[in-house]
Amino acid sequence: MSATETAIASAEAHSAHNYHPLPVVVASAEGAWMTDVEGRRYLDLLAGYSALNFGHGNPRLIDAAKAQLERVTLTSRAFHHDRFADFCTQLAELCSMEMVLPMNTGAEAVETAVKTARKWGYRVKGVPDGMAKIIVASDNFHGRTTTIVSFSTDPEARADYGPYTPGFEIVPYGDLTALREAMTENTVAVLLEPIQGEAGVLVPPAGYLPGVRELTRERNVLFIADEIQSGLGRTGKTFALEHEGVVPDMYLLGKALGGGVVPVSAVVSSAEILGVFRPGEHGSTFGGNPLACAVALEVIAMLRTGEFQERAAELGDHLHRELGLLVGGGTVETVRGRGLWAGVDIAPALGTGREISERLLAERVLVKDTHGSTIRIAPPLVISKEDLDWGLDRLRTVLSVP
Structure with missing residues (x-):
């Protein structure tokens, strides 16, 4: 052979x-x-x-990783390390946001966003406990965890993994009317990919994403943009939403953020939204580790040039x-x-x-x-x-x- x-x-x-x-x-x-x-x-x-x-x-990313490998690779979040503040600050600035919650994989970022939206719904919006709803789009792909496949419409991703996590409403992608009709007082977030990658690189109709932004503002609902595949340069802009002049309440980033060297993901949002977390309520042993931050900082520097x-x-x-x-x-x-x-x-x-x-x-x-x-x-x-x-x-x- x-x-x-x-x-x-x-x-x-x-x-x-x-x-x-x-x-x-x-x-x-x-x-x-x-x-x-x-x-x-x-x-x-x-x-x-x-x-x-x-x-x-990429030589810049490999050099950044090598330099960090010789210093320190992991502290856990039990301690501060000297790359963390710069990473959070610079990524927040790149996104024109205020706070960063680092994780490792794209699916972890999505799970974190779900938890954030629910906690924000209960603590800030005043939704009754256990009643929060998140609206997603058909043909989505946000990951493969048990909760995420619970709101998938792809049989291959979803079949045989029940019982499924409740709390999600699925509407057709690109349909503002359906989105509006699905919203209730208990809706805390709309979670969308600006371009659906796994579905076949589907671009929504012109005006759809600005319409989502207007509707979510009007109804006091978070607009969560999953830019894990579409973000960080892929579409010719830093974020795919920029093509429509839209800024969400929350970016979900991953994939390119680690430069193909290490897994790095992040939830990036405002202080009001990410400020709902208190110590011990969410975390990750490897999230925001020194090696990941060093590589991601170089990615951010490369993107800053345009x-x-x-x-x-x-x-x-x-x-x-x-x-x-x-x-x-x-x-x-x-x-x-x-x-x-x-x-x-x-x-x-x-x-x-x-x-x-x-x-x-x-x-x-x-x-x-x-x-x-x-x-x-x-x-x-x-x-x-x-x-x-x-x-x-x-x-x-x-x-x-x-």
């Missing part, structure tokens, strides 16, 4: 089958390229679901222009997205999203399928135009487009 076959066979024998990876075994990576155990190079057009916005092995947002906007325009030329003719049905992020609906007659992904793998291009014949394209923001065009040429080859 080849080195690839051996590694895959061992993984399948000894790890739970909760993922179905493409048959490639990565050994090293740099920038927008990954190399497998047999020395073959692949163009990464997934970027770890946006966790690798700044590319594999360089990566501008690059995502310019290359994103090029990406969507080229993908748009493929629409029609029985190959590509629809292209959606914003910035360096696209959902591409392949004509079902050409194959499933998985099959298209496997054909692209044979061409040394890595993407990820979702929902039938849809593939997602989200390269690192450091990708060159030449490499992006090379990847698009491989897609044309797979689709048999001249």
Whole structure:
């Protein structure tokens, strides 16, 4: 057996089958390229679901991690450490907010937001104990914990995990009327992705997000924006909501915040909202650890220049222009997205999203399928135009487009 076959066979024998990876075994990576155990190079057009916005092995992030590794990596929140205040201050400033509650994973940030909204509802809004409701959108993806899958509409994410956590109302994504009708005096928050990534990079109708902001203000309801995938440069702005001129009550951040080096997530909001917590009411052993803060501080410094947002906007325009030329003719049905992020609906007659992904793998291009014949394209923001065009040429080859 080849080195690839051996590694895959061992993984399948000894790890739970909760993922179905493409048959490639990565050994090293740099920038927008990954190399497998047999020395073959692949163009990464997934970027770890946006966790690798700044590319594999970004020197600034690796240097920041190395420097911190030699000093201190973990104190727990039982003690202060010398990177924590700077991290919280600078991330709050980046978001034009006041307070930060750091965690590790995106799902932890969402869970923290749910707890925050409920506690705010009881202590500030005056909702009767145990009656708080949070409104979410259909086709959402906010994580895979028991509570989060309780408000998923994806059978694969939800089935066989009941009994489910109550307290959530699901309305159609992009439907302001349905949102308005679902609100009651006990509604404490609306939790939305500004662009639904896992659903196929779905962009809501123009005016929807400003409408959500206006409605939540009018009804004294928190607007929680899950920007874990869409935030930190991916769409050509620091936050996807900026395209609509909207500022939420709370940002949920993750993935790119850790630079692809360490898991870092955060809830960022006002002092009034995050001020509902008292010592001992919520926490995380690794949340806000020195290593995470050091890497995240470098991510924040990189975003402050605007360089990566501008690059995502310019290359994103090029990406969507080229993908748009493929629409029609029985190959590509629809292209959606914003910035360096696209959902591409392949004509079902050409194959499933998985099959298209496997054909692209044979061409040394890595993407990820979702929902039938849809593939997602989200390269690192450091990708060159030449490499992006090379990847698009491989897609044309797979689709048999001249």
